[in-house]
Amino acid sequence: MHCAIFFAFKTLAIVVNLRMTDLDLKLGFFKGNLYRETKETQTHSFSLAKLLLFSRISCRGGLQMPDLHLHTHYSDGEYSPAEIVAAASQKGLALIAITDHDTIGGVPEAIAAGMSCGVKVISGIEFSVDLSNGKGNGKAKHLLGYSFEPEHPFIAQKAQWSRDQRVVRNQKIVERLRAHGMIITRDELLQFAKKELIGRPHFAQLMVAKGYVQDAAEAFDRYLGKGQPCYVDRERLPAEKAITAIREAGGYPVWAHPMHNETDTAKVAAEVADLKSMGLAGLEVYYPEHDPQQTAFLLELCLKHQLFATAGSDYHSDKMKGHLKIEMGRGWNNQPLPNHLELPFA
Known part of the structure; x- marks a missing residue:
């Protein structure tokens, strides 16, 4: 019924003013239905753009059941790629992407595991990028790359460069900790973390293990957090270079x-316009921290700039992330991620 209503509006170049009681219909999309939230009587304006975008995303394409942002122990996740795929299968997910930070090391294992249990796995990566493109104004963002050729040299080169910058940054952290009476070596970090890609959370965990702080929160609040x-900070890839690398490898760059x-x-909105001019293909619209209003706003940007969601x-x-418990296949308010998305690689 919703589809019929929205497709009817496709021919109308108007703004529809709807007065609603009890139900405030928003453009968040969960389980193939409109997200509904009980609220006091209000007047709402829905532009034709919102209606068209909603119909495009929710009424076309097949059932996907996706989760396109998953991490493994190749970066800062806890589980192996095969374990992630097995869990995705148990949860009924049909399309996933392994998006480890600055590495594609877990992608081959995940693809092989997916083939054995009926889960489609596409190649993925998450780059930390500098939106200022070297101008130094601190616009650090995360850029996801999807469905690229895993062995393409551009991806391998950019991922290696990013990992090298982490090593440089980590050595500086080691030196600063030593200056504050905390002796931690890179070898200790590698042995403790049991992975090559070391981040500040690993420093925090080792600081707890060695008795320098009581918990990870104290490590960040007193020493490792920004301003402490x-x-x-570390040098990041200019956003345009990361986008170009993903495009050259046949993939799709998406702002996380x-x-x-x-x-x-x-x-x-201004940053989306900048990234679009560099070759951005999509936005991560549905995400645990994006509330329905933010989701609707991002959907409008997708329509305006011809980006996919x-x-x-x-x-x-399975551990808490701040005040949230993030679950695979779940988004805002622990609702299932939308199961109808029009994706170029699905």
Whole structure:
């Protein structure tokens, strides 16, 4: 019924003003239905653009059951690629992407595991990029790459460069910790983390294990967090170079969680326009931290800039992430991620 209503509006170049009681219909899309939230009587304006975009995403394409933002122990996740795929299969997910930070090491294992249990796995990666393109204004973002040729040299080169910058940053953190009386070596970190890709959470965990702090929160609050004495930023790929590498490898660059820790919609809109001019293909619209209003805003940007919308949980483990418990295949308010998405690689 919803589809028929929305397709009827396709021929109308108007703005529809709807007065609703009890139900405030929003453009968040879960389980193939409109997201509904009980609310006091209000007047709402829905533009034709919103209606058309909703119909395009929810009424076309097949059942996908996707989660396109998953991490394994190749970066900062807890589980192996095969374990992630097995869990995805148990949850009924049919399309997933392994998007480890700055590495595609887990992709071959995940693809092989997916073939054995009926889960389609596409190649993925998550780059940390600099939106300022070397101008130094601190616009650090995360860029997802999908469905590229895993062995393409551009991807391998950019991933290796990014990992090298982590090593440089980590050595500086080691030196700053030593200056504060905490002796931690890179070898200790590698042995403790049991992985090559080391991040600040691994420093925090080792600091707890060695008795320097009581918990990881204290490690970040006193030493490792931004603005604290042992915090060291790292050089990131210029966004345009990362986008070009993904495109050259036959893939699709997507901006990850655009509204994460962000409330300025005008700023996000301007950044989407910048990234689109560089070759951005999509936005991660459906995400655990994107509320229905933010989701609707991002959908409008997708329509305006002819971008596709993706859905991802950013699952790392079963542990709490701040105040949230992130579950595979789940988005805002622990609702299932949308099961109808028009994706170029599905």
